[in-house]
Amino acid sequence: MDMKLFGPVIHILLALVISPLLMGIINRTKAKFAGRKGQPLLQPYYDIIKLLRKGSVYSTTTTWVFRLGPVAGLSAMIIAILIIPSGGINSLLSFPCDFILMAYILGVARFLTVTAALDTGSPFEGMGASREMQFAILAEVVMFMGVAVLAVGTGKISLSSIYYTLWDSNFTNIAPAVFLVALSFLIVLLTENARIPVDDPNTHLELTMIHEVMVLDHGGVDLALIQYGSCLKLWLFSSLLAGMAIPVRTGIMIVDMGINTVGILLISVFVGIIESGMARLKLLHIPQMLLAAFSVTAAAFLWVLR
């Protein structure tokens, strides 16, 4: 195999295989902080496999839109993974402004999840859909602003080349801006992946949920696809964050990839620590948190313009 393809293909395989482990790590970290033994690290895999072996129960209200949601959601995540670089290693699909394609593909997934939720006719799912869309608007702006900072800082406009040059020796003077962007990206990660303090994946009250409530009616194979899709989404954002936050590029592909993967796993631990350390915010405060993240990226923008 061509060496240029080797790195990206390994990254995609890693993402497809390891991503459910991230959920396991988060849960394990939370259990440790709570003084519990916690579920096995591989529990997300067991869950997905169990769900894949089940039949289906569909609401009589639903149509093909409801069935399309999980399938298209997972497909979108797989395509989006093709676009993101792993640390300094180029991605499989890289071209100028590829992050826009990535963001819009995530948008497709969200659109279809939301319409699938509305297809059930359930007021709870409508509520979740409405909130998901509201927060996504802000999260997307923060993300674009962050990428704009990196683009101005590095003078590059594709994710792979941005990440490749990010920690180049010439660019150490943009380091403060990059860390500010990484901070706001962490908030985007928590929002997009429905983690505390934005959303509580373990809550048992439908009224308070955002993401989980949208998939209340999905079960069996569909739910497995959704859960796997959200694992991939967590991997995607963690990989973007790790590539930004870890200032090491050795130039040796295997080492770089190893560092990035360890970084991704560490981010999961960190998410677990955040979840153990704080409660979720009031819904009305989430836009404020995202606006704060936006201000942080705006500050970073001023830094790179200086």
Place this chain on the structure above:
Amino acid sequence: MTIYLILLALIIICAGGVVALFTGASYKAATWIGVASSILGAACAIFAAGSALFCGYHTSIHMAWQIPFGSFYIGLDPLSAFFVVTISIVCAIAAIYGAGYLKSYSGRKKIGAAWCFYNLLFASMLLVVIARNGILFLIAWEIMSIVSFFLVIFEHEKKEVRDAGWVYLVAAHIGQACLMCLFIMLAGGNGSLDFDLFSVSADKSALFMLALIGFGVKAGFMPLHVWLPDAHPAAPSNVSAVMSGVMIKTGIYGIIRIIYILGIPAQWWAYTLIVIGAVSAVTGILFAMAQRDIKRLLAYSSVENIGIIISGLGLWLLGLSMNNMVIAGFGLIGALLHLVNHAFFKTLLFFGAGSVVHATGTRNIDLMGGLLKRMPHTALLFGIGAAAICGFPPLNGFISEFFIYISAFNLLTCKVQGGPVEGGLIAIISLCITGGLAAACFSKLFGIIFLGEPRSEHAASAHEANGSMLVPMMIVAILCIFIGLLSPIAIRFIAPVVEQLTGSGNATVPLSMASGLLYKISLAGLSVVVVVSLLWWVRYLLLKGRVNTKGPTWDCGYLFPSYRMQYTASSFSLPVINMFRWIIRPSLNVEIMKGYFPVKGKVSTHTDDIFRKRFFNPIFRFVEVVAHKVHKLQEGRNQLYVLYIAITVLVLLLIKLR
């Protein structure tokens, strides 16, 4: 040769309209003539424009005319040809749709007159984009305004329709007045109103501002959009589609044409366009989000899309003024492509809206729901339109927005060379917010109309649209998918225009970069389709032979769910509206429930157009007050008029005697 073909097209369309007018009340004859002449005319026009577009040559024909300064001077260059093709495709398809849509009016309305106005609108739009003489242009522009006014007041027995028509007529003529000044100033140099003889002697910036206002009223960007959310819903859906899809684009044509005539732009023009684009896009989609009337929502979304197009044009100008052809080329490709894309998906959505309104008898989406089961084909096609307008890959909306993004990001990275970064940042942030809001708005629109359970009797008894309404929707949907998946081919249609508007030879770099990019995007789009089909197949294999049951939606243990408990459009959009209430200022009326056993509670929300309420209404009220005062001079009493005459004669005598 080709120029005669387009003349023939004009003649066919106009003749068809006139004949349709005289078919009397016969629905069938008028419709046949109207549709046939539209399609035949469109075919001629597309053939003529297509050959002009691909051979890249400029043809014109110049005939003398009795009007001072006027001449029947028409021409086809790539820019005109591009608009001719877009207009012809949309008008021909909308004619087919109209045949099905207008059926329900037969007997009640003069269908022949409707077809006559429709064909005249088509012909006048063609004439607008090919006219090369100021007088001819203004006449065509006026005909376009007047006949579309008659189409807007098609259902003139309703008061709100008449009001909408009135606002439209006033707005159109304010624009027309600016255009007259513009052309007079342009002709000032050497006294000719032919486009190629214009000598720009007056202040270029003043000319640009006049063009921006004059054409902007038609294009409908904020804050000149006020006529649009009233007029588009009032018109029949085939006409709404044409107005929203192509008629407002003639305003964009005008702006591009004038900038092309004026030559190298000043940088502040570019900033003006970028800011106008950003404001229109964001506020347009915010107001769309707040609407419950399906067609009004779509009209506001046109304001949004015009904003996106204007942003692209702004980046084009910025690139030109910086002499950076990558930025200019990408901005222009984005703007032109979005213009075509919007023409297609907005037409599709207005067709869908027409079918839905036809089937349910209401425009209020809070009374709809569950229509996917009752109108499966319309729902699928409407869904494609909704996804396309949100800019989702692999559909066409993504391609055009992508080019505007990439132009803006190129501008950002120009920082090293000391370029202006603000313009790029404004464009990126506004496009991004617009994208998020559009996704929210159209998931709401599609979800509330077609999914869930019916929210009223009307929705429950809805029926699928007839073939004449479905086939046109299918054609436009296929066009949307085609441009999305096969964009490297689609871009060839606009390449000649880009070459013309960036100066010869300058477009080569951006165009070759663009087609390289588009191959990768098409690849990504195709892989989305492939992966979805694969996973769907896997899902099918897994579920085959297992226990697959049906049941009610999970209701959290509540035993008596009813359709009224579903989320409505208003409740879905409330969080977003509240987040942006400082811009759109919705009003909320709550009747608080009182007592231990409350009987009645009531909540109603309403979103007025702030520009109309806070900006235009005060101005027009002032005009009204002044007019009333002046009115005292002319009250219709003959004695008074005789007195005026006597006084005038007296004054003249005194002056003479002095």
